[in-house]
Amino acid sequence: MPAELSTVLLVERHRGTLDKALEAVRTRAYWSPYPEHPKAYADADEGRAAFEALLGHRFPLEQPGTDEWTDGEHSPYGLELGVEYPHPDVEVLLPAMRAGMAAWRDAGPEARALVCLEILARINARTHEFAHAVMHTSGQAFTMSFQAGGPHAQDRGLEAVAYAYVEQVRTPESADWVKPQGKRDPLSLRKAFTAVPRGIGLVIGCNTFPTWNGYPGLFASLATGNAVLVKPHPRAVLPLALTVAVARDVLAEAGFSPDLVCLAAEKPGEGLAKTLALRPEVKVIDYTGSTAFGDWLEANARQAQVYTEKAGVNTVVIDSTDDYRGMLSNLAFSLSLYSGQMCTTPQNLLIPRDGITTESGPRTYDEVVADIAGAVEGLLGDDARANALLGALVNPEVKARLDAAPGIGEVALASRAVTHPEFPDAVVRTPALLKLDSAKPEAEAAFMVECFGPVSFAVAVDSTDAALALLRRTIREKGAMTVAAYTTSPEVERQVEEVCWEECAQLSLNLTGGVYVNQTAAFSDFHGSGGNPAANAALCDGAFVASRFRMVEVRRPA
Amino acid sequence: MPAELSTVLLVERHRGTLDKALEAVRTRAYWSPYPEHPKAYADADEGRAAFEALLGHRFPLEQPGTDEWTDGEHSPYGLELGVEYPHPDVEVLLPAMRAGMAAWRDAGPEARALVCLEILARINARTHEFAHAVMHTSGQAFTMSFQAGGPHAQDRGLEAVAYAYVEQVRTPESADWVKPQGKRDPLSLRKAFTAVPRGIGLVIGCNTFPTWNGYPGLFASLATGNAVLVKPHPRAVLPLALTVAVARDVLAEAGFSPDLVCLAAEKPGEGLAKTLALRPEVKVIDYTGSTAFGDWLEANARQAQVYTEKAGVNTVVIDSTDDYRGMLSNLAFSLSLYSGQMCTTPQNLLIPRDGITTESGPRTYDEVVADIAGAVEGLLGDDARANALLGALVNPEVKARLDAAPGIGEVALASRAVTHPEFPDAVVRTPALLKLDSAKPEAEAAFMVECFGPVSFAVAVDSTDAALALLRRTIREKGAMTVAAYTTSPEVERQVEEVCWEECAQLSLNLTGGVYVNQTAAFSDFHGSGGNPAANAALCDGAFVASRFRMVEVRRPA
Structure with a gap:
C-alpha cells in the first residue's frame, strides 16, 4: 500500500x-515561515472549540502498552x-x-x-x-x-x-575511494555511509x-x-x-x-x-x-x-545610558512579561551605589530603582494591559516565593493582585522589586540563587567594576541564560563582552526598543550557550544535534 | 612587534x-597532502641523527611551572x-x-x-x-x-x-537582523557571534x-x-x-x-x-x-x-567467500600487523562449525582455521618480513597475555619468537591463533574480553545466524572498533549490515586485497563510531568538534 x-x-x-x-x-537574518499574528490564522473560533471539545474527555491516542x-x-x-x-x-x-x-x-x-x-x-x-x-x-x-x-x-x-x-x-551517502599505488593497480573501495539513530x-x-x-x-x-x-x-x-x-x-x-x-x-x-x-x-x-x-x-x-x-541567575549591568526612558520601559517590559516566569527573565539588576549617568544627567541608585519601579507601575497600571502581559502564576510554588519576597529586602515595588475579567480564579500578580546591598552577606545569599517568578533584585554595587566582577561570579557559579548591560562607555562595553565571552553567556547590549533580553528569535539568536551552569546545550547549534546519531560506514571492494 | x-x-x-x-x-574520496612513502622525504639521515641527538638529554622545552x-x-x-x-x-x-x-x-x-x-x-x-x-x-x-x-x-x-x-x-561573525512590524518601523539588531573556547x-x-x-x-x-x-x-x-x-x-x-x-x-x-x-x-x-x-x-x-x-572486541564473521586465498592473506596480514596491538585488530573469527563455502568448494571449520594459520605462517616465514610487519611487543603486559594464551584453548597457530637483526633485545613475536567453541561457557569467558596483543580466537559457531547473534551481543556488550565479514550471500550481507547499523559499528565487507580491516584512511573512513562501548567518539565527525567551543552572541540595536 x-x-x-x-x-x-x-x-x-x-x-x-x-x-x-x-x-x-547560515545568515542569521530574520526569517520565519510561521506568522506570529493571530489574525494570520483563520481558525480562531474553531481552534477554541476544538480545545474545549477536548476537556473532560479521554485524549484520543491509541498507543501500545x-x-x-x-x-x-x-x-x-x-x-x-x-x-x-x-x-x-x-x-x-x-x-x-x-x-x-x-x-x-x-x-x-x-x-x-x-x-x-x-x-x-x-x-x-x-x-x-x-x-x-x-x-x-x-x-x-x-x-x-x-x-x-x-x-x-x-x-x-x-x-x-x-x-x-x-x-x-x-557525509555523502556513498563514496568511491581510489588510492594510487604507484605502478601497481590502485586500491579501490566503495563506501556507504548511513546515519543511524542512537x-x-x-x-x-x-x-x-x-x-x-x-x-x-x-x-x-x-x-x-x-x-x-x-x-x-x-x-x-x-x-x-x-x-x-x-x-x-x-x-x-x-x-x-x-x-x-x-x-x-x-x-x-x-x-x-x-x-x-x-x-x-x-x-x-x-x-x-x-x-x-x-x-x-x-x-x-x-x-x-x-x-x-x-536554572540560572540572569543579570543586568546598569552602568550608564543615553536613552534612560527607553531603558526603563524596556526593563519594565522584561520584568513583567509572563510575570517573570521565563528562564530568560532578568533577576539581578546591578546598579552602582553612586548612581549612573544618563543623557539628562546623573541618577542616584535610589532614583534608578524608583524609576524602574515606576516604569513597571506605568506599564501595568491598566488591568487589561496587565492581564495581557502578565498571564497567571503557573503554580503555587511561584506564588509562595512571591509572597515571601518582602521579607528578603526593602520593597521598592510591591506586587499587586490583578483580577482577570474572564477567569476570576486566575492568580495574576505584578512583579515585585526589592533593594539589596551587595556588601551584605545575607543579601548575597538571596540574590545568588534563582528566585523563579516575578521577583527581581536591585542590587547596589560599589562600582561598575564591582558589577562586572559579580556578573562573572554569578555566571560561573550559578549560570545565566541571559545577560544584559546598559552602558555608553565603549570600555565598559568591551569589559562586559569579555566577561560574557570568558564565562560563556549570551549578551544583549543597550536594549531600549521593542526587543527584550528575555526573547530570542529562532534561526538567529542562540538560546543559552551550553557553556555555563544554566544549561549544557544551546538552541540550536551543531552540538545540539551531532551526537543524536552516528555515522556507520560499510566499505567493500569496488 | x-x-x-x-x-x-x-x-x-x-x-x-x-x-x-x-x-x-565532504566527498570522502581519497586525499592526503602528506606523502606516505619514506622516500618522499629527503631527511632520512638527518631525521635519524636528530632523534639520536635527543637521547640521554634533557628535552628542550621551556614551560612555566x-x-x-x-x-x-x-x-x-x-x-x-x-x-x-x-x-x-x-x-x-x-x-x-x-x-x-x-x-x-x-x-x-x-x-x-x-x-x-x-x-x-x-x-x-x-x-x-x-x-x-x-x-x-x-x-x-x-x-x-x-x-x-x-x-x-x-x-x-x-x-x-x-x-x-x-x-x-x-555561524557568521555578524548578522543584521531586521524584523518587519507591519506599519511600524522594523526591529533592527546588529548581532556578533564569537566562537569561545571551553x-x-x-x-x-x-x-x-x-x-x-x-x-x-x-x-x-x-x-x-x-x-x-x-x-x-x-x-x-x-x-x-x-x-x-x-x-x-x-x-x-x-x-x-x-x-x-x-x-x-x-x-x-x-x-x-x-x-x-x-x-x-x-x-x-x-x-x-x-x-x-x-x-x-x-x-x-x-x-x-x-x-x-x-577497549573493544573486534569480530570477523566468516560465512562464505569467492576469493578464499584473498581472504586468507588479507586476514593473515590483519592479524600480524604490529603484532595485533591495534585497537582495530580482529580478535574473534566466527566460523560455522559445519564449515564455509568457497569458490573451490566447501571448507570445514578445521580446514579454515588451519588455512588461516598457514597464511600467517607463510606471511611471516621470512624473518626480515616478519620484523618489518610485526614490530616489537610494546610492553611486558602484552607479552604476558601472549605467553598465557596456550592455556585458553587448542592452539591452531603457536606464537614464535623472531630475532631482530639490529635490536637483539626487542621482543618480537608472531601471533597466536586459538580454537574455541562458542558452545562452551569457559570459551565465551575468554573470547568476550579484549585480549590486547597478538592473540586471536577462531570461534566455532553453530551457523552464520549464530555468528550474527554473537556479533550483535559482542558489539552491544563489549564494543567494537571494527567488524569484518566475508560472505557471497546478499542476504547475509544485508543481515550483517543490519547488525552493524543497529549496534553502531564500522563494517568492512569481503576485504581480499590491499585494504585491511584494521586500517582507516583519514578524510574518508570513520575510526570507531562513538555509538558502542568501544568508544564514545568517532574520528572525525561533527560531534567530535562541536562541543569543544560555544558560540556567544552579543546583540545590540542596529
Missing part, C-alpha cells in the same frame, strides 16, 4: 521551506481540564517504539526532515487550538501562548530539523513552555532517526499530547510506524521521568527544569546523551 | 590545503631513551596556559586553523625524526612508525582542524599510537580556541614532546602565547592524568586507553567534555 504522504508530495510541499531554514541559520489512564491538569486560570491520557507499560511501549526505527532510519535524512516539516505544518494550522492548550497549562496570557507556544515554538522545532538535516548530509529520545517537558522548550529536542531526535517518547510535565500535558497525536498521524500517513512518537503521561507523584531516564533503550534525553533534577540526569543517565536547560 | 608568521603568509601557505581537506571530508624533570622511557627495541621532560607544577602551569586564551580566541577560526596547519607542516617536514621516536616508544616497525606515526597521524590532525574550522564558521583541553596519550591517537583531540581542541595540555603515556613521551615543541615554536612565531600548548610528563606511578582530569580549568579531555580508566573519566570528569577510545 503506497503511503498517502509520498516523498514526492512532501518534497513539493516542504523542501523549499527546509532550504530557507538552512539559509536562515497503555495500562491505565491518568489526568489531573488544573489550569492556572482555574479550569479543571479533566483530560485523561494514556499511562504506559514501558515494557510494552518501548519495544513497540523501537520496532519502527529501522524503516525510519532507512528513509534517510531528507525524508525524515520533510515528515517533520509536515508535522510542524499541521501543528501550525492548529495554532489557535494549541494556544488555548498552552494558555491553560502554562498560565501564559493568550497572545503569548499563541506566539511563544505556537509559531515561535514551531520555529524552534524547524530550526532543530534544519540543523539535524545538515549535520547528517555533511535509540529512543526522551523529552521531559516543563510546565511553563511545554512546546517551545519541548520542540527542539523532540524534532532534533526524530529528524536524526530516533523514536521519541514525550514525558510532559504533569501540569502541562495537553499541548504535548496534541503534538504527539499530530506526529503519529503524519508518520502513519507517510508509511512509518506511528509509535515512533509516543506520550508517557505520569500518575501523580510517580516520578516517571526518573524511571524512563535510566532505561537502556533511552539514548538521548532533553530536559528543561530544575537544576537539581537536571544535574541528577547528567550524573545518572549515563547511557544517554543528556541535554539540559536548568 | 609584528609576528614572524603573519596571517597573510599563513593564508598563502595553507589556505589551499585547508580547502582541499574540507572538500575531502616546571618543578622537576622526569624520565624513564624504555624502547621496546631495547634502548634506554634517557630523555628528561618537564614535570609540571599545575598551580603555575594551568594559569599560564589560560593567560594566552583570550588572544587565541580573538584570532578567529581561520587564523587558528592556519596556525594548526603550519604546526602540522613542520611536523611533516620532520617525519623521519618522529618515526624513530614513535618506533622506540610504541614498538612499531619502522615503516609503520613512519606512516601511521607520521603522515597518517598528520592526516588525522588535519582532518580534525578541517572539522573544527567548518563547525565554527557555520578552557584547557587535556590530551591523555597512549602507548601504541602516541601521535595517531593524540593528534585528533590535540588539534580539534586547539583549533577551537582552547589551550591544550598533553599528558603522554609514560612509555611514549618523546613523539608528543616533539609535537608540543613544534606547536610552541609556531604559536610564538605567529604572535601567540606558546603556553597554549604544554606538556605534562608524569613521574613513575604518579597517576597525573587523574589529577589533571578533575581540575576545574580542564574542560575537554581526549583519551585513548583502557576501558577502566576511560569509564572512570566519563563518570568523574564531569566538568569536562570527555572523548574516549577504550
